Amino acid sequence: MEPAATAALAPGELDAMLRAAADFASYPGNPSSFPPVCMFKTILGVHGEEAVKQFLEQFPLPKLIGALQSESDVPEVEETVTECLDKVFSSRYGASLLPGYGAFIQAGLLTYSKNIRKLACKAVCNLLNKAEDSSAAVETVVQHNLYPLLVDCLIEGDEETSAIVLDAIKRLAEIPKGSETIFPSDGQSPVQFDKVAAQSSSMARIRILSLIAKLFTVSSYTATAIRDSNLLSLFEDEIRDRKDMLKTLSALEILYELVEHPHSNIFLLKTNLLQLIIDVINDSSADSIIRSRAALISGRLLSSADAFTVIDHSCVTNLLLAIDKILKMEESHNADEIDSALETLGLIGTTTQGAHFLFTSSNVVRHVVESSFGRQGRGRQLAALHAFGSICGVDRQEDQMKLDGQAEECLKRLVYTTAANSPKLRPSALLLSILQQDPDIRIAGYRVISGLVVRDWCLREVCSNSEIIRFVTDPTVETTKLGMEARYNCCVAINKALSSSHLLHEASLSELIGKLNDAVKRGPYLSERKRKEAMPVVDTAERF
Numbered sequence: 001m002e003p004a005a006t007a008a009l010a011p012g013e014l015d016a017m018l019r020a021a022a023d024f025a026s027y028p029g030n031p032s033s034f035p036p037v038c039m040f041k042t043i044l045g046v047h048g049e050e051a052v053k054q055f056l057e058q059f060p061l062p063k064l065i066g067a068l069q070s071e072s073d074v075p076e077v078e079e080t081v082t083e084c085l086d087k088v089f090s091s092r093y094g095a096s097l098l099p100g101y102g103a104f105i106q107a108g109l110l111t112y113s114k115n116i117r118k119l120a121c122k123a124v125c126n127l128l129n130k131a132e133d134s135s136a137a138v139e140t141v142v143q144h145n146l147y148p149l150l151v152d153c154l155i156e157g158d159e160e161t162s163a164i165v166l167d168a169i170k171r172l173a174e175i176p177k178g179s180e181t182i183f184p185s186d187g188q189s190p191v192q193f194d195k196v197a198a199q200s201s202s203m204a205r206i207r208i209l210s211l212i213a214k215l216f217t218v219s220s221y222t223a224t225a226i227r228d229s230n231l232l233s234l235f236e237d238e239i240r241d242r243k244d245m246l247k248t249l250s251a252l253e254i255l256y257e258l259v260e261h262p263h264s265n266i267f268l269l270k271t272n273l274l275q276l277i278i279d280v281i282n283d284s285s286a287d288s289i290i291r292s293r294a295a296l297i298s299g300r301l302l303s304s305a306d307a308f309t310v311i312d313h314s315c316v317t318n319l320l321l322a323i324d325k326i327l328k329m330e331e332s333h334n335a336d337e338i339d340s341a342l343e344t345l346g347l348i349g350t351t352t353q354g355a356h357f358l359f360t361s362s363n364v365v366r367h368v369v370e371s372s373f374g375r376q377g378r379g380r381q382l383a384a385l386h387a388f389g390s391i392c393g394v395d396r397q398e399d400q401m402k403l404d405g406q407a408e409e410c411l412k413r414l415v416y417t418t419a420a421n422s423p424k425l426r427p428s429a430l431l432l433s434i435l436q437q438d439p440d441i442r443i444a445g446y447r448v449i450s451g452l453v454v455r456d457w458c459l460r461e462v463c464s465n466s467e468i469i470r471f472v473t474d475p476t477v478e479t480t481k482l483g484m485e486a487r488y489n490c491c492v493a494i495n496k497a498l499s500s501s502h503l504l505h506e507a508s509l510s511e512l513i514g515k516l517n518d519a520v521k522r523g524p525y526l527s528e529r530k531r532k533e534a535m536p537v538v539d540t541a542e543r544f
Helices: 013-026 037-058 061-070 075-090 092-096 098-110 114-130 134-143 146-156 159-174 176-182 193-198 202-216 220-228 233-240 245-258 264-268 273-282 288-301 313-327 335-348 352-361 365-373 378-392 405-420 427-435 439-452 456-463 466-473 481-499 507-522
Strands: none
Touching: 037 075, 037 092, 061 075, 061 098, 075 092, 075 114, 092 098, 092 114, 098 114, 098 134, 098 146, 114 134, 114 146, 114 159, 134 146, 134 176, 146 159, 146 202, 159 176, 159 202, 176 220, 193 202, 193 233, 202 220, 202 233, 202 245, 220 264, 233 245, 233 273, 245 273, 245 288, 264 288, 273 288, 273 313, 288 313, 288 335, 313 335, 313 352, 313 365, 335 352, 335 365, 335 378, 352 378, 352 405, 365 378, 365 405, 365 427, 378 439, 405 427, 427 439, 427 456, 427 466, 439 456, 439 466, 439 481, 456 466, 456 481, 466 481, 466 507, 481 507
């Protein structure tokens, strides 16, 4: 965003401020040759683009840069001029001048001064973000060999400088000619990340992984280039070596963000990453937070329909065995790890292919059903309910909610067996018990019912319990927007399932069907509760 202009200035006010700054600079008693930074901030940070132009008429860029080079050993001058130039280059007018100062940026990236190096990194960001001609901006980067120097700043700079460099290189990759600069078609990249990583500290390697992750998500071109350059193997190296817990966790966190990207799983599943992730989950000596993050990464990797077309199914079976092992642990085991394992199963079961695999190739899904209706801890139950809703198809397209015959039979058997082994005895009573708990559990319960009622056996169970119908049709039950919408969506799902079921014509359900129709017409937010309107109160003065 551009600096907002302030209210209209009094006539000559800006000129007076500029003259004051110039007078300060020329006063012989000053310890340095430039005004303090507060003067520049007042002029540049407040008054916008026009102030930048007038400021540069009074203090031309060559003069500012010359002062920075000639008096860089005077801290006051360096601080003042770098902040001043940062304000200038952050404006559109200032950024438009940057293509003519590529040599200055190059020198700034090479300097040992943290302030000047940070200024140069920001200048590249402004050059790429605000240039009217992106091709000319990229040409400046290429002509002055700025990209390799930026990578050096990424590795050697402080945290703030590294973050600026990440944004600058990502922006460079977003420009077609810029992405070709990073990944030339001939494969001769100016930076060989594998060689750089091999010679770098653990912190520097993590920064390189962050850059690879950012570049991977820019486009299919950069993702393909990263795969073809074998840069994904750098993640494998960091995960394989688990001696440093913080380093491993950092690598997993970056990978966790990377696998959220839509096309990531197709590339990543063709590597050894999933097998390494399974090894981490199975590693009893690893910290539970590392195993938890590894489990969620595997879930994200397998949460798309395409995943099961490229992955070896035996690898998925091994993953489910590892998760099953976690869920068989005693209750005293780390609760977060169990919750993550349940969430992972929900991610895998998001797609029809994943849900089918869960029911037909492993018995691990029983943990989701049993934990959904058990009382083994609120966090565990909540995680299980959300996972169960996803596996039942609540997040899938309507025509993909049901599975094939074998998987559907397994689902039905699990629900009825869980009910029979509980004091509730019937699935309808189990579902009602969920709706009778706290709002968060109830919201997750609405999702489960919404997914299950597309099955005739569950629809019959729900319709046989008038209390469930009362919950989903009562507009006063929920008090939050999320709760109201979840309740309403559940009501709509039941009503829609009934409309295409033979149960629609059963006379005994006519009253229930009427309630559902009325609730659907009311919408999610309209409440029948009578609200007492505020009334003005008139009283006599004697009371006061």
